[in-house]
Amino acid sequence: MSTRHPPAPAEGQKPPKRPANTLALAVLGLLLEQPMHPHAMARALRERGMERAFKLTTGSLYDTVRALTRDGWIEADGTEQVGNRPARTVYRHTPAGRRGFTEWLDELIREPSPEYPRFLSAVGYLGALGRVRAAGALRARAAALRARMAEGAEAYRAAREDHHAPRLFVIEAEYAAAMADAELAWVERTADEIERGTLTWPEVDGR
Incomplete structure (x- = not known):
């Protein structure tokens, strides 16, 4: 059974402070999509493979x-209660929260912002590894990327076929796959160049 409260008025509400x-x-x-309790949120996010995009734990x-x-x-x-399980609080957007969310989302999609992934920080110093070690590290990354891409493809298939998620609800998985494809291509191409000797290398100790 569930108990609902009437919607709050939207007048006079300011957009809330954006979370980090x-x-x-x-x-x-x-x-x-609909009001839900945190347990249902966690289940939906895992079914859609969203833990690859967000750091998802029960505590977080x-x-x-x-x-x-x-x-x-x-x-x-x-609240919502099923059988003898404890009642769970169901949540919904506030009017200000819904408006703030769409404004925040529009800004994130519309305006590219600087991102600082660890790989980008490290790859600028690839030369410090020496040719053999650098090529080996890139080959290992390529193998890890392929494994992760295979897991992502399976999660996407399960979300679409097993859980009947509309494509739009899991479209971030398509973007992640496209980004992984691009990274894999660059990593393998660069490893090829190092192994062929066509990438100019700093003369440090002959490695």
Whole structure:
């Protein structure tokens, strides 16, 4: 059974403070579909393979829900109880939270922002490894990328076929696959150049 509260008025509400945790985007996106409790959020995110895009643990999810509630993005929408299980609080967007989410999302998609992945930071110093070790490290990364891509493809298939998720709900997996394809191509091409000797290398100790 479930208990619902009436919707709160939108007048006079300002957009809430934006969270630093990107897991908040996933929570807000799920609540755009329908109100739900954190357990259902976690299940939906895992079924769609979203743990590859967000750092998802039970603790981080509940912390995010508490922070979004505290800052006015979401609010309790009653409770839901199945059988003898404890009642679970169901959440929904506040009017200000829904408006703030779409504005935040529009900005993130519209405006490229600097990102600083660890690989980008390290690859500038590839020469310090020496030719053999650098090529080996790139080959190992390529193998890891292929394994991760295979897992992602299986999660995408399961989300679409087993859980009947519409393509739009898992489209981030397509983007992740495209980015992984591009990275894999660059990594393998660069490893080829190092092994062929066509990539100019710093003369440090003859490696």
